Amino acid sequence: MNQDYIQPNEWSILEEGFDVERVKSSESLFSIGNGVMGQRANFEENYSGPSFQGSYIGGVYYPDKTKVGWWKNGYPEYFAKVLNAPNWIGINVFVNDEALDLFTCKKVEDFKRELNMKEGFHRRSFVATLPNDIEISVKATRFLSIIEDELGAIDFEIEVLNSDAEIRFEPYLDGGITNTDANWEERFWKTLEVKSEDDKGFVLSKTLKTEFHVNTYMQSEVLLNGQKQDVDFTETKTEDKLTFSYSIKAEKGQKVSLRKYAGYVTDMNHKRADLVDAASKILDYATKAGFSKLLQEQKEAWEKIWEMADITIEGDVKAQQGIRFNIFQLNQTYLGKDERLNIGPKGFTGEKYGGSTYWDTEAYCIPFYMATKDQQVARNLLTYRYNHLDKAIENAEKLGFTNGAALYPMVTMNGEESHNEWEITFEEIHRNGAMVYAIYNYVRYTGDFDYIPEKGLEVMIAIARFWQQRVNFSEQKNKYVMLGVTGPNEYENNVHNNWYTNYLAKWCIEYCLETIEKVKDAYAEDYKRVMGKTRLNEGEMARWREVAENMYFPYSEKHEVFLQQDGFLDKEIVPIAELDKSQRPINQKWSWDRILRSCYIKQADVLQGFYFFEDHFSKKELEKHFDYYEPITVHESSLSPCVHSIQAALLGRTKQAYEFYLRTSRLDLDDYNKEVEQGCHITSMAGTWMSIVEGFGGMRVKEDQLSFNPTIPEDWKTYSFKVNFRDQILKVKVSADKTVFLLEGDNAIEINVNGKSVEVQPNQELAI
Numbered sequence: 152m153n154q155d156y157i158q159p160n161e162w163s164i165l166e167e168g169f170d171v172e173r174v175k176s177s178e179s180l181f182s183i184g185n186g187v188m189g190q191r192a193n194f195e196e197n198y199s200g201p202s203f204q205g206s207y208i209g210g211v212y213y214p215d216k217t218k219v220g221w222w223k224n225g226y227p228e229y230f231a232k233v234l235n236a237p238n239w240i241g242i243n244v245f246v247n248d249e250a251l252d253l254f255t256c257k258k259v260e261d262f263k264r265e266l267n268m269k270e271g272f273h274r275r276s277f278v279a280t281l282p283n284d285i286e287i288s289v290k291a292t293r294f295l296s297i298i299e300d301e302l303g304a305i306d307f308e309i310e311v312l313n314s315d316a317e318i319r320f321e322p323y324l325d326g327g328i329t330n331t332d333a334n335w336e337e338r339f340w341k342t343l344e345v346k347s348e349d350d351k352g353f354v355l356s357k358t359l360k361t362e363f364h365v366n367t368y369m370q371s372e373v374l375l376n377g378q379k380q381d382v383d384f385t386e387t388k389t390e391d392k393l394t395f396s397y398s399i400k401a402e403k404g405q406k407v408s409l410r411k412y413a414g415y416v417t418d419m420n421h422k423r424a425d426l427v428d429a430a431s432k433i434l435d436y437a438t439k440a441g442f443s444k445l446l447q448e449q450k451e452a453w454e455k456i457w458e459m460a461d462i463t464i465e466g467d468v469k470a471q472q473g474i475r476f477n478i479f480q481l482n483q484t485y486l487g488k489d490e491r492l493n494i495g496p497k498g499f500t501g502e503k504y505g506g507s508t509y510w511d512t513e514a515y516c517i518p519f520y521m522a523t524k525d526q527q528v529a530r531n532l533l534t535y536r537y538n539h540l541d542k543a544i545e546n547a548e549k550l551g552f553t554n555g556a557a558l559y560p561m562v563t564m565n566g567e568e569s570h571n572e573w574e575i576t577f578e579e580i581h582r583n584g585a586m587v588y589a590i591y592n593y594v595r596y597t598g599d600f601d602y603i604p605e606k607g608l609e610v611m612i613a614i615a616r617f618w619q620q621r622v623n624f625s626e627q628k629n630k631y632v633m634l635g636v637t638g639p640n641e642y643e644n645n646v647h648n649n650w651y652t653n654y655l656a657k658w659c660i661e662y663c664l665e666t667i668e669k670v671k672d673a674y675a676e677d678y679k680r681v682m683g684k685t686r687l688n689e690g691e692m693a694r695w696r697e698v699a700e701n702m703y704f705p706y707s708e709k710h711e712v713f714l715q716q717d718g719f720l721d722k723e724i725v726p727i728a729e730l731d732k733s734q735r736p737i738n739q740k741w742s743w744d745r746i747l748r749s750c751y752i753k754q755a756d757v758l759q760g761f762y763f764f765e766d767h768f769s770k771k772e773l774e775k776h777f778d779y780y781e782p783i784t785v786h787e788s789s790l791s792p793c794v795h796s797i798q799a800a801l802l803g804r805t806k807q808a809y810e811f812y813l814r815t816s817r818l819d820l821d822d823y824n825k826e827v828e829q830g831c832h833i834t835s836m837a838g839t840w841m842s843i844v845e846g847f848g849g850m851r852v853k854e855d856q857l858s859f860n861p862t863i864p865e866d867w868k869t870y871s872f873k874v875n876f877r878d879q880i881l882k883v884k885v886s887a888d889k890t891v892f893l894l895e896g897d898n899a900i901e902i903n904v905n906g907k908s909v910e911v912q913p914n915q916e917l918a919i
């Protein structure tokens with residue numbers, strides 16, 4: 152049984168009723184972020200029950216020394232982690248000296264949480280009876296400004312319901328925080344100074360080793376029935392913590408509130424010496440504008456994002472809520488403003504995956520950002536990897552590769568490999584192919600071929616070199632083979648000839664060779680520069696070609712499918728439908744060796760290749776492979792259902808596509824994989840977007856044109872989405888009997904719908 156406490160709603164994530172068992176899951180689901188920083192939905196007031204504290208700053212990380220049982224040569228020395236940063240949301244609340252703590256209250260009633268996705272804020276309300284029998288009603292609203300992206304704001308409002316009372320608010324900043332996930336239980340931060348200037352507070356800290364300097368700051372206001380009050384305050388400083396204390400008397404029925412403006416400024420964006428000034432300026436701006444105006448600006452900013460990125464679904468509230476949750480979280484994680492940042496698999500919602508960059512960005516996220524933002528955003532994501540090319544070359548050198556061959560890291564913050572499981576670090580090398588696929592995908596979609604001579608080609612050459620060096624010639628097979636790899640299906644390690652990896656390697660080489668020819672003809676200057684820099688010559692290219700033309704692919708004549716890897720057919724193939732539900736998820740129920748021996752596939756692997764290279768295969772071939780692999784796929788990676796949804800839609804299996812759609816879009820809301828308390832699966836959310844646009848909408852780019860093959864799930868009346876295609880915006884609205892296209896732009900475009908070419912005129916609806 153999946154979790155089902157989230158109330159269906161088109162624009163909000165809603166929870167009703169207080170349940171200590173759900174606190175950690177809700178902390179993940181109701182997380183807020185602004186592309187630069189983000190945090191789990193921890194309570195502002197003290198909570199002594201089980202909770203997972205988390206507030207994160209994009210790009211601020213710590214290299215946590217690797218801990219393994221048995222060290223092997225080549226291991227990365229550390230696992231890079233985006234850190235739980237100093238706490239600025241804290242406001243301890245006392246009513247007649249009794250602490251408000253939902254874990255110890257006598258009663259908690261009418262508890263509601265809302266993540267308002269339309270306007271970009273989090274709200275929590277409840278009525279609590281404290282141990283001293285005072286009953287209070289609380290409404291706490293919080294957001295992280297996406298305009299002033301170093302600022303957050305909280306309005307914590309209390310009404311005493313059954314008597315007069317003295318309320319004491321203690322807003323604080325706490326630098327003495329730890330990471331839940333720390334290899335050696337070390338602290339990652341050092342507090343440098345705890346400082347106040349009148350009612351402005353600052354905690355200056357730095358990360359150990361990486362020396363990021365961060366100033367966490369705050370300023371608060373007290374209001375009575377909406378009117379600002381001049382309230383005296385006291386302050387307490389400890390080594391890591393600054394607390395201000397404000398007391399105010401409230402009569403029964405009066406509303407008192409504390410408004411806290413706070414956030415982080417870091418030396419990623421300011422000079423170290425200016426960190427206090429920078430924070431002080433933001434506070435002046437915030438207190439001058441006031442909470443309501445800031446919130447109004449927040450709504451307007453989100454309105455602009457939704458204007459382009461929204462997907463509407465009529466007739467299915469849960470599906471609608473699911474897709475908006477995904478789009479909302481993606482935008483909370485990355486807005487494309489800063490090319491040093493990227494999209495961590497858990498975004499700002501948890502510590503797992505360390506907030507670092509994975510192949511998820513290239514394989515899954517690029518299409519979403521290409522289509523819903525300015526083209527530059529996707530270009531920034533590619534440039535991020537271009538900027539890491541030297542590190543990828545160093546990384547390959549450490550593993551014995553030469554001559555400028557590059558191996559991009561599986562996990563990274565700064566270009567260095569920072570994943571420390573050998574079967575992933577050394578073996579899950581398919582990620583290298585995703586780097587090239589993303590370049591191909593970007594150029595195919597945007598038409599911006601210039602990116603290749605400018606930057607992309609160097610990456611492609613270094614990767615082609617890697618593949619040529621990574622294979623070896625098998626006398627027995629009379630082919631090139633690739634031994635000892637882990638494919639996308641991480642439930643198999645150290646396998647030989649993973650079909651997906653071999654296929655990508657061959658394709659990367661061929662695509663690189665073909666592109667070199669194009670650059671040679673059309674970009675002579677760049678060609679000379681890149682050839683000079685990489686010292687690539689005909690002889691080396693001939694060796695690449697030899698490998699690509701003679702790559703080995705495991706195949707079963709009997710089943711007429713490519714085999715995931717050598718020896719796959721030795722496995723006992725038992726469809727998951729025959730596996731007792733109590734055994735799942737297998738990664739939580741089975742020992743690792745049992746998983747490795749089983750036929751069960753964690754996530755799309757051969758099918759991932761069919762997704763990337765759809766045009767290389769017939770529909771019949773896809774169908775065969777889908778029918779062979781899907782029944783043994785457990786989808787225990789969030790990246791899996793979306794690919795299956797897109798393929799099921801292509802095969803005309805709309806019902807099955809819809810089931811996968813729900814699974815991908817509500818993966819966290821319904822907690823399919825029983826792990827949402829660790830954080831949300833942000834990168835796969837871009838896959839959810841693809842399963843509507845590419846799956847049901849059937850959108851593809853073929854020969855510089857958009858093409859569509861729309862279908863619609865039974866329960867949906869209509870659905871609509873917008874894509875930015877080469878600086879013009881095309882709106883697509885699908886219903887059972889027609890698809891309507893509307894072009895917001897100046898130039899008519901040719902598109903292909905269900906195999907026929909049609910022209911869409913600017914600002915005129917075209918119904919097909």
Ligand code: BGC
Pocket residue numbers: 496504509510511639641753754787788789790834
């Ligand atoms: C998946 C990887 C993915 C990572 C981060 C793992 O569970 O198997 O493919 O890159 O999660 O999302």
